[in-house]
Amino acid sequence: MxxxxxxxxxxxxxxxxxxxxxxxxxTTAPVQTTAATEAAAETAPVAVAEAPVYTSxxxxxxxxxxxxxxxxxxxxxxxxxxxxxxxxxxxxxKTAYESGNPYGAGSEADMHTAEEAAAHxxxxxxxxxxxxxxxxLSAGQIRIDLGENAASNPDAVVELILDAPAILFxxxxxxxxGWNTETAQPTVDTADAGANLILAENSRSTVSGAYVAxxxxxxxxxxxxxxxxxAVYSYMSMNVYxxxxxxxxxxxxxxxTELHxxxxxxxxxxxxxxxGINTNEDGVSVTxxxxxxxxxxxxxxx
Numbered sequence: 326m327x328x329x330x331x332x333x334x335x336x337x338x339x340x341x342x343x344x345x346x347x348x349x350x351x352t353t354a355p356v357q358t359t360a361a362t363e364a365a366a367e368t369a370p371v372a373v374a375e376a377p378v379y380t381s382x383x384x385x386x387x388x389x390x391x392x393x394x395x396x397x398x399x400x401x402x403x404x405x406x407x408x409x410x411x412x413x414x415x416x417x418x419k420t421a422y423e424s425g426n427p428y429g430a431g432s433e434a435d436m437h438t439a440e441e442a443a444a445h446x447x448x449x450x451x452x453x454x455x456x457x458x459x460x461x462l463s464a465g466q467i468r469i470d471l472g473e474n475a476a477s478n479p480d481a482v483v484e485l486i487l488d489a490p491a492i493l494f495x496x497x498x499x500x501x502x503g504w505n506t507e508t509a510q511p512t513v514d515t516a517d518a519g520a521n522l523i524l525a526e527n528s529r530s531t532v533s534g535a536y537v538a539x540x541x542x543x544x545x546x547x548x549x550x551x552x553x554x555x556a557v558y559s560y561m562s563m564n565v566y567x568x569x570x571x572x573x574x575x576x577x578x579x580x581x582t583e584l585h586x587x588x589x590x591x592x593x594x595x596x597x598x599x600x601g602i603n604t605n606e607d608g609v610s611v612t613x614x615x616x617x618x619x620x621x622x623x624x625x626x627x
Contacts, residue, residue: 405451498518506609575597591617593619
């Protein structure tokens with residue numbers, strides 16, 4: 326479902342370019358809707374009382390400090406569950422597979438070389454827990470992947486406490502695992518979602534993000550293999566909590582999930598070429614704003 330109000334902190338995916346209908350939205354009023362919204366409007370900030378406050382389910386935090394020279398985990402080196410790699414997903418320089426099947430829906434502007442991809446660092450988090458991130462990653466991505474069975478495992482939960490950078494939630498628990506268009510409801514409780522982004526108190530995190538155009542499977546019928554539209558992107562339902570600040574500048578969309586999104590706090594500013602916020606499953610996805618402040622300027626690529 327597309328909404329022009331707009332997380333993968335895939336802040337630093339390889340870049341491309343996109344366009345969308347122009348829209349400028351600034352809102353702080355609580356919103357819950359399943360209807361598509363496209364508006365050009367500004368509303369004065371509205372105070373929101375008693376927004377949910379996140380209580381960690383974990384007894385301790387793993388402290389991850391990022392830099393362009395590497396990372397430290399609790400003051401030491403990489404571990405089996407927090408480590409770097411150079412396997413970022415990107416749109417390759419081709420239009421078809423060797424089989425002749427079409428490669429994807431992107432254009433030449435979306436393509437990148439293997440050398441460009443190798444210059445990007447992926448920070449992998451592969452175990453449940455609370456992770457406090459700080460530092461800077463100039464080119465790369467934070468990728469959370471707890472395995473292929475994570476979507477049905479209620480213990481597959483990650484809390485990312487941002488004192489700084491950029492992110493992609495891939496395989497974590499999906500709290501609405503039985504969703505379908507026939508039973509979709511206008512309200513959804515995402516409290517048990519596996520993807521949780523916490524904006525640390527007195528922090529301001531900055532995400533300058535690109536995207537990956539749709540890549541097809543090497544098969545007939547142009548079935549989707551991969552697509553990451555947002556600078557901050559989650560394949561599963563996600564919660565965002567304050568009280569810190571998050572600034573997103575997006576070459577395509579800003580804050581995205583493939584199912585539900587609940588914003589419970591934080592000062593979030595988004596400038597995007599396409600949608601500011603997009604929850605992707607038409608007729609099912611619910612975007613809920615219980616608290617915080619959203620400042621959104623979207624459709625800049627129109």
